[in-house]
Amino acid sequence: MNHPVASAKPALLTVDDDPGVSRAVARDLRRRYGEKYRIIRAESGESALEALRELKLRGDPVAVILADYRMPAMSGIEFLEKAMDLYPVARRVLLTAYADTDAAIEAINVIDLDYYLLKPWDPPEEKLYPVVDALLDAWASSERHPVEETKVIGHRWAARSSEVREFLARNQLSYRWYMSDEPEGERLLAAAGADGLRLPVVICPDGDVLVEPADTELGNRLGLRTSPSENFYDLVVVGGGPAGLGAAVYGASEGLRTALVERTATGGQAGQSSRIENYLGFPDGVSGAQLADRARRQATRFGAELITTRDVVALEVNGSARTVRFADGHTIDAHTVILATGVSYRRHPAPGIDELTGRGVFYGSAVTEAARCADQDVYIVGGANSAGQAAMYLARGARTVTIVVRAKSLEDSMSYYLIQQIQQNPRIRVRPCTEVVGVEGDGHLERIRLRDNAGGYEETVDAGFLFLFIGAAPRTEWLDGVVIRDEHGFVVSGPDLVVDGKAPSGWPLDRLPHHLETSVPGIFAAGDVRSESAKRVASAVGEGAMAVMLVHRYIGQP
Structure with missing residues (x-):
């Protein structure tokens, strides 16, 4: 069960070393925006940064930051540059005197300044509020609207810390990384009440603390679907690489009740690629993460269920149903199954x-x-x-x-x-x-x-x-005794099963296996896991789509 995250008011922060000016700016902002926004004021760049860090720790959003240009210890430009690291999408305003307008104009390029405001700003109805109104509208409607971040505190060279970061990144879950032996990481551990002996520690957007969490626990707490909503589907796709995503998109778009089950994150090995330049329709290339994210959103828009952090350990034939069994003992049934588990890198045998x-x-x-x-x-x-x-x-x-x-x-x-x-x-x-x-x-x-x-x-x-990046192992041991595999463990399908015009031993139907069908009717293979496949992203996507066409043929006429 996912817990709702409390929604804090977005903050408007103003900083000026002159107490009178600081109070005046905060007063005018509070008068117009106090009902919907938190107004926070500071009298130095350092205290303002400390306020931003506390807001970041709690996961509170910041919409607009206004800073005076002339501050003795830290100028407004220096402050806004540091503030960008904490809240990169907050709108930035520099308060300047007329003599400092040249510096303000230069800051537009240096810190991506959104606006500079001349002192005095009276009357605010004419000189202040229209500016802030426009910035708030832009902030609220921006495609880069800030998301609540998860905080991960771990050791730089700890394997599990690296795995957690990789899991979050590949699942498109926003997070911020802190090393446990640096001041900010130590402060977060203290705030979370963690001793730092068991790492990584994950602080969820709602403040809940997870110590050494498993992937399933992370997925549950951060909004991923980790359990199926039904017991029976028309199609279950095992594996979320290009072939699996292609099958999920085409299956769901053609009206099949479709569930895709993925152990770690959608995209497979292709999803980890920094740049794919030979995929049709992307002349400038596309990262594997972008391609996987688009396919994932496309599949869910058509109604496919994407179930992550579930490890499939067995496949069973129960009459007309095909049963997929998870490592925790739970199962789901379907009319058909597409095996799209791809391949894994082989373990390197060298010492160390x-x-x-x-x-x-x-x-x-x-x-x-x-x-x-x-x-x-x-x-x-x-x-x-x-x-x-x-x-x-x-x-x-x-x-x-x-x-x-x-x-x-x-x-x-x-x-x-x-x-x-x-x-x-x-x-x-x-x-x-x-x-x-x-x-x-x-x-x-x-x-x-x-x-x-x-x-x-x-x-x-x-x-x-x-x-x-050494070789490809299909990791299909869990299919032993269920479908025919070649000597390397890849799943044999279609014409490769036919010898002298005859179906493989045990084949129960009068017809021969369809092109991507395995030695068990209603179970298909697509992508890299299939014997003699092309081992390319485009061909994997094509096989996923073709497998769905054959699923329809199987359901309509076995």
């Missing part, structure tokens, strides 16, 4: 990898870690598109990015356009015929051991970040 995962070693792009890679030497293992996209993205801020591949070149596994971009980027280098044979560090990654297979030597390099 498991111990330092989440502590400088990451599987996939780990989008929340990109900012920490600034001015660092970063290593990436893998030669497919996901590795190339990550390299291009990280190279924006990292000092160097090194792609480590066992093959002689990238040409056999990476798209041509990405290879060209990598070759033209001076910060990226490729080390062919090389592999990681070990990692080391005291509590976090500090060194990587590399073996050059062509030269026959090993070396140790200093590095703080290692991102692994």
Whole structure:
């Protein structure tokens, strides 16, 4: 059950080092806006920042900030620049004397100033209120309207802290990160009544405190749907990558009662991509997160239920029903099921990898870690598109990015356009015929051991970040004994099941399996989890849509 978040009045904050002026501004604002807004005044930039920090801690919105230009310890421009970090979408006004108008005009570019107001502002009905009215209207109608933030306090090199941040980011849940050993993090822990020994600590927008929360607990408290609303559906889609989202959109839009079940976050591996440049209709490219978010919103608009943080562990055939079983023992039934679980990165066997995962070693792009890679030497293992996209993205801020591949070149596994971009980027280098044979560090990654297979030597390099994109494992062990899989665990479907014109053993129907249908009627496979699939975003989306067409055919005429 989700708890409603208390809605505080938005604040109007004014700061001026002259007490008389400060009181006058607050008085005029209160007279017109006091009923709907909180009026807060301060007499120095530092005290105003402290007030903003307290508001941020409570999750209270701030609509407009008015600051005097001439303040001795901290000018109005300096204050507004710092205030932007706390409330980036609050409207900003600079109070100036006529002699300071040039500085005010310059501040429009420096701090994205919304307006400068000349002193005196009498009568306020003519000089103050129209300005504030317009700013409040713009703030209220802005697409970037501030959302209530979740606060996460954790240790920089703690694996679970990294996982929580990644979970929130991939599910498009706004949060702010604080390190537990820095003053602001310590203050938040004290305010939350947490001892800091068990991390991460999550402070919800309504003030509730979660200590070392599981993903399901986070999802429940922050508004994600984690439980199905019905017991029976026309279609259950397992997996929320491009194939699963495509199936959910087409299934729901065509009137099927559709539920999509995802273990972590929609988007799959594609959702973690920093830039997809060869997807139809996006000539300038699109991030995986943007693509996933649009697809998620599209699916829900058509009525699909998107159920997250639920791990599917079994699939059963019960007469005409197909039963999906969750790790907690609960089940849902459906006429049909589409398997769209995609693939996972294979675990790297090198010594030290498991111990330092989440502590400088990451599987996939780990989008929340990109900012920490600034001015660092970063290593990436893998030669497919996901590795190339990550390299291009990280190279924006990292000092160097090194792609480590066992093959002689990238040409056999990476798209041509990405290879060209990598070759033209001076910060990226490729080390062919090389592999990681070990990692080391005291509590976090500090060194990587590399073996050059062509030269026959090993070396140790200093590095703080290692991102692994090594191969694809379908993780379909839970389907053992239910549907036919190939030797690598990928699900076999359609014509690949037919041998000498005959259906596979145990097939109960007179017809042969449909193109994406598995060895069990009414269970389909789409996307990367399917044997012999193309392993591209566009083809996965297409297979998801095609699977829905075959679902209709199955329901109408088995």
